[in-house]
Amino acid sequence: MLKLSKKTDYAIILLTHLGEMHMPVSAQELSAHYRLPHPMTANILKQLVTVGMTESVRGQHGGYVLARPAEGVTLAEIVQVMDGPFTLVDCVHQEEGCKVSQCCSTRGALIALHRRMEQFMEETTLASIIAESQLDLTSQPSQDHGTAHLS
Amino acid sequence: MLKLSKKTDYAIILLTHLGEMHMPVSAQELSAHYRLPHPMTANILKQLVTVGMTESVRGQHGGYVLARPAEGVTLAEIVQVMDGPFTLVDCVHQEEGCKVSQCCSTRGALIALHRRMEQFMEETTLASIIAESQLDLTSQPSQDHGTAHLS
DNA sequence: AAAAATAGCACTAAACCAGTGCGGATTGCT
DNA sequence: AGCAATCCGCACTGGTTTAGTGCTATTTTT
Numbered sequence: 001m002l003k004l005s006k007k008t009d010y011a012i013i014l015l016t017h018l019g020e021m022h023m024p025v026s027a028q029e030l031s032a033h034y035r036l037p038h039p040m041t042a043n044i045l046k047q048l049v050t051v052g053m054t055e056s057v058r059g060q061h062g063g064y065v066l067a068r069p070a071e072g073v074t075l076a077e078i079v080q081v082m083d084g085p086f087t088l089v090d091c092v093h094q095e096e097g098c099k100v101s102q103c104c105s106t107r108g109a110l111i112a113l114h115r116r117m118e119q120f121m122e123e124t125t126l127a128s129i130i131a132e133s134q135l136d137l138t139s140q141p142s143q144d145h146g147t148a149h150l151s
Numbered sequence: 152m153l154k155l156s157k158k159t160d161y162a163i164i165l166l167t168h169l170g171e172m173h174m175p176v177s178a179q180e181l182s183a184h185y186r187l188p189h190p191m192t193a194n195i196l197k198q199l200v201t202v203g204m205t206e207s208v209r210g211q212h213g214g215y216v217l218a219r220p221a222e223g224v225t226l227a228e229i230v231q232v233m234d235g236p237f238t239l240v241d242c243v244h245q246e247e248g249c250k251v252s253q254c255c256s257t258r259g260a261l262i263a264l265h266r267r268m269e270q271f272m273e274e275t276t277l278a279s280i281i282a283e284s285q286l287d288l289t290s291q292p293s294q295d296h297g298t299a300h301l302s
Numbered sequence: 303a304a305a306a307a308t309a310g311c312a313c314t315a316a317a318c319c320a321g322t323g324c325g326g327a328t329t330g331c332t
Numbered sequence: 333a334g335c336a337a338t339c340c341g342c343a344c345t346g347g348t349t350t351a352g353t354g355c356t357a358t359t360t361t362t
Contacts, residue, residue: 059329
């Protein structure tokens with residue numbers, strides 16, 4: 001299915017939240033705020049620590065902070081960490097072409113789509129997500145979830 | 152996982168092939184040519200008939216043909232038929248916003264990515280895939296028919 | 303009648319996803 | 333010192349999806 005996994009989706013939401021804060025936020029708070037199952041939230045945050053995207057503060061009033069500025073965290077990286085390497089179709093990463101390359105006409109088109117997605121995800125950072133959401137807040141409260149700013 | 156299912160991938164390949172031919176091609180021939188499991192191939196082609204993308208010719212020397220000109224069959228449609236509706240994240244299709252919309256900053260960016268992918272898939276037709284592959288043909292003398300991991 | 307092909311079902315094994323649980327370590331507060 | 337909040341690391345489970353298989357019937361050509 002051409003779909004982000006829930007874990008990836010959650011990770012994006014959580015990281016974006018951390019990017020807006022400048023003090024540790026606990027898994028507890030995050031799961032309550034977004035109504036996500038607490039163990040899920042905790043697992044995701046733990047995983048993000050192990051790959052160096054967040055840092056943790058232990059003990060009471062502890063929590064998580066972004067390990068790097070929000071400008072430096074791309075959507076591509078988040079997807080890669082949570083979902084594994086992005087591979088629209090397997091042959092994208094088979095450098096010498098698939099085994100039936102001389103009769104398969106579709107590789108070019110699929111790789112083109114793959115590249116476009118990849119590029120968009122590379123360009124989109126937590127900072128740009130935050131910036132866009134700020135715009136929406138000022139213009140319209142809830143209709144017409146502003147789209148095109150990133151396009 | 153952000154990936155096309157194998158069935159979708161196979162469908163694209165098979166339809167592209169049919170788009171290049173102008174006579175019925177049997178499931179037998181197709182599965183042999185691309186080294187795909189025959190029952191798989193047959194199932195996919197049958198499914199494509201039921202949704203009106205291909206037509207079948209029964210009996211000896213029968214097979215499948217495109218039901219419509221290759222210009223009118225989009226990648227979006229194929230994905231939709233084989234994989235179900237394209238939904239990068241669930242909230243893309245929740246018109247009134249997700250339950251935490253007022254605190255979720257990420258919807259805009261994900262919808263932007265979704266729209267881009269959708270647009271590319273709408274623009275890409277079997278005809279354009281075929282056209283592109285014709286260009287590549289000028290430089291591919293590979294002669295390897297090992298296993299068929301095309302996707 | 304035999305052969306080649308599609309039609310329509312139903313089934314299975316394996317992988318993956320989403321979510322849960324628990325015992326332990328670390329820190330802050332009282 | 334003791335307690336509570338919090339992170340840490342690992343393992344487990346139930347359910348869904350994917351990929352692939354099988355069988356019987358029907359249609360058409362030779």
